[in-house]
Amino acid sequence: MTMVTESMHIEPLEDLPIGLRAGSPLLRPIEVIAATLLTIIIGLLLMGVTSRYVFSFPVVWVDEAASMCFLWLAMLGAVIAIDRNEHLRLTLFLQMMPERIRGFFGALGPLLVAVFLIGMLWPAIEYAMEESYITSAALNIPMTWRASALPAGIGLMVILALRDAIRSASLTEIAAATGVVAFALAVLWLVSSSLPALGHLNILIFLVGFVTFFLVIGVPIAFCFGLGALAFMTFTSSLPTIVLIGRMDEGMSSLILLSVPIFVLLGCILDATGMGKAIVEFLASMLGHVKAGMSYVLLGSLFLVSGISGSKVSDMATVAPALFPEMKRRGHKPKEMIALLATGAAMADTVPPSIVLIVLGSVAGVSIAGLFTSGFVIAMVLLAVLAILARWKARGEVMDGIRRAPMRAVGKALVIAAPALLLPFLIRSAVGGGLATATEVSTIAVLYAMIIGMVLYGGIRPGKIYDMLVETAALSGAILIILGTASAMAWTLTQTGFAFRMAALVTDLPGGWVTYMMVTIAVFMVLGCVLEGLPALVLMAPIMFPIAKNLGIHDIHYSMVVVTAMNVGLMAPPIGIGFYIACKIGNVSPDEAMGAIWPYIGALFIGLLVIALIPALSTAYL
Template sequence: MVDVVDTLHIPENLSENEDARPGSAIMRPVEIVAAALVAFIIGVLLLGVVSRYVFSLPFVWVDEVASIAFIWLAMLGAAIAVDRNEHLRLTLFVGMMSARLREFVETLALLAVAAFLGAMVAPAIEYAVEESYVTSAALNIPVSWRVSAIAVGIVLMLLLTLRYVFKTGRLVDIAAAALVVGGLGLAFWLLGPTLKGLGYYNILIFLIGIVAVCLVAGVPIAFCFGLGTLAFLVFSTSVPTVVMIGRMDEGMSSLILLSVPIFVLLGCILDATGMGKAIVDFLASLLGHVRAGMSYVLLGSLYLVSGISGSKVSDMATVAPALFPEMKRRGYKPKDLIALLSTGAAMADTVPPSIVLIVLGSVAGVSIAGLFNAGFVIAGVLLVALAGLARWKAAAEDMKGVRRAPLAVIGKVAIVAAPALVLPFIIRAAVGGGVATATEVSTIAVLYALVIGIVLYGGIGLRKFYQMLVETAALSGAILVILGTALAMAWALTQTGFARDLAVFMANLPGGWLTFMAVTIVVFMILGCVLEGLPAIVLMAPLMFPIAKNLGINDVHYSMVVVTAMNIGLMAPPIGIGFYIACKIGNVSPDEAMGAIWPYLIALIVGLVVIALVPGLSTWVL
């Protein structure tokens, strides 16, 4: 999903009826503009890096221009994701329904999305008009040039959603779903005076109840948050809905988040050039001859490849095809391979350039450099835990015919892999050492990967590169809309006073910071199962981090606990989305793999407990 979703179209977020719906022809102009915006943002940021570090002549307008292009990229990308059905959603419960009921529920989910988007059109236009009276600092142009993207994106998504409803839904289902949505809206409106006096019960009704029902119905997560927050503001408060647009704008506009689409593109380049495969081959030549060596190679590859791609799905799709055939020959069962693959991907999510860490740093105000420095160490702790379990389980591994690779072969593979191997360390050293920001490093890394990929790894055709730019736009848009609506929901929670009361309650728990850590682990493991990583972080970070700080917990230490707990939840069946992605990549039935993953999850939990109890593991590198 991204770590939110994948760059390879592993359709964990698609319905069974429409597993690979391509983009429609009417969206081709939008895709061209979005692809151009990705390239333009990278070009502008590279110009800023060169002017600052080479000529010592920084252009003050670079950040502003990039910010304008970024919000347009986010909203156009979100529209492309709607067109391609690539917004992340939970399909577990929809998949359990009968075919006829599923058709109706999917139509209902689409109309719920359309209702949310339709309700947000007028506030988005109002917000753009209000911002037209504000002038930007560097370019001296109305800010409405930037925020108009929100209105345009909402209108595009609304039209595409309605088009898809009438293209795929039965008229009887559309009519019934419209009655349900309209009836609920009317009922809440009539109950408005009563609801406004219910206090915190409105959180239970709207910000938990409606969001939960929408999740079960398969509404994309971004719109689950949006529907819950919009209903909460409209029916239980007097806050104008234009405020919600402002909060969404804030959630999508942080300059730190500029690195998200660039690292997404970097993951695409990794897939296309085979840089990840080169790392796998090198580790296999070093360790493949020892007992459990292929498990070590799998875990080590995920650790290093994550330092390039920033995407768990990209990592798993790179590693699995290269290692699974040999591991099966040595007697590994497919279910054990899936267990090791999925938990290994969870282990590696703190390795820079983790998009989760970048987003966490943005919403919680934690140093990206500190997170990147600590992330390597924390992933190393989890790597040791998984490797120990893998060694114990490899007692019966079939080592017949396995030979140590000759030094000449190792040297040859090392030369091929060297340019790919150094990239994660360059990223970590540059950001962690304070030499450059995550955004600046991401642009340099993309340029480096493109050049190395073209020269050493076979290159990328223009058509393929264009497709990668469009994929980057769609995935980035899906991620950023989640961030926008989740931040709006988190803001609504704080305005009720709930955050203050939660802080008081947590501070008075017996056991102090240890109890708070235990609660944190449970909360984020559950949220990781249901919501996936980014929305869980954006929703809860504004509530939990101030409490942690008041209890004397270091921000970076707490971040490592949060991200690790969330990733364990992401891979935990029967709900964890990442587990199903791994099953699809490995072509193994989830029912078959479900029992095998628990020992590996327990190993991760043991590692997590160590990380939580020993702050120095996270802070000694700061």
């Protein structure tokens, strides 16, 4: 995990080490409940896996119980994330503003969050009441028990958003921000009768203009989408806002997404036990003596560690501290190391168990087993182009005094790293081979990592385990609320007929599927840079994937292009969040590293073009 300072341009989801982040004392009961819910979910999933694969007697109510706990975990996690200021938001432009108006926007942002939440509170209550008429199939209890998580979480977030507004600015600034919000709402209400006549122009006004403005002033991305969708539906249509609550519920509580908090927890265990460090040390003993060897070790470590944690931030935070001192000694410039770290993490994002692939499979209806199988191959293509560039860059590397590690030392490092090395291959083979679902494998992986960590890697103290559970809840809540509001906005966009118009426009472009691939690359590079990966996928996948299918593009091939393009944008300065996270981990100024990263971005882009133009790379092993 990484520590964020005021010099950062982006506030990421994962910005402080586990155990250093602390919420308000009043939120302690919520944290305890969230940690308990996560423990219950893991227990339920383990029960389901054991009953199905060991005793061949599936427990039919496990999925229902886990789903109910999952929605509560997502909403309470989002509450904790607001309390800890862990929701993803763009602060680049906010920091460029004069000091005298920054306080005003500091108050305006939380107020806008509160406006969205207040607007959704009564629809959430109605939704929970409507769910009382539906009884769960296995547990035979009203679904209100599950749906009540929405109004409960929204209500708590309203209180915290108003608290943040009061804390972040003076009374004068708060009054000014309140006046602006009230004035804007009044104007929109007065002109609402004429807005439907504008047709698709409303998309530019609300779903592009409003959302962009909210992003620029530092409103968390999840609530930017929610505000845009709510304003669009309220002032340009007669649809009830309860529909948005239903879309949010569907977008953030799919059973496939149950693996997200489990893999987040797995990344925490990786950090806490030192399993990732063992992998790094083994690769260093194998390759450290060759020219560009430490660069190969860095890339290989990111490749393998990603197969355990599923998190780019966890990958970089595990690998960089172990390798950077030796790389500096060999003459590597810090800015070059940062460039390789950032693009290496982007390369590794298709290595199972990638949370991005799991979310993409959920929102686009693509086989996660197929994504895991193909993602492993695609990552190797990107690994190859980065390794070639790294070798060329290391032509002047100082190798004086570097000797091959004795085979005894290599063997010892292998013995220590073997249990950790085994885990990514178990995950990939189990899901890719169809032996178990991603959710089941993630649960088994957590149990395996906990046991191996205790037996071979020193274990984890109980207090640390609790911190990891709470941190996992907060990170998962921040991710899932983005998926929920992005799903609501994507649904709103599709209801306008925009998707059909876009499909007709793209279908008529010369060049067929190749042209569409180039359009896809451009779109997702830009969205990956501005929005980060998950919201970009949830927002655009329902629109872009059907068009690709109509053009005859295999969904797995298209998925690999989308994810890779998104990651290239994610690491591209001056906005890409991944670039700034890498700079902070390596303690290098973004201004210094910015010039060095472009050759590596270029190498990734060449790899992306190869992947896009050769479908067999993605589909040959399915």
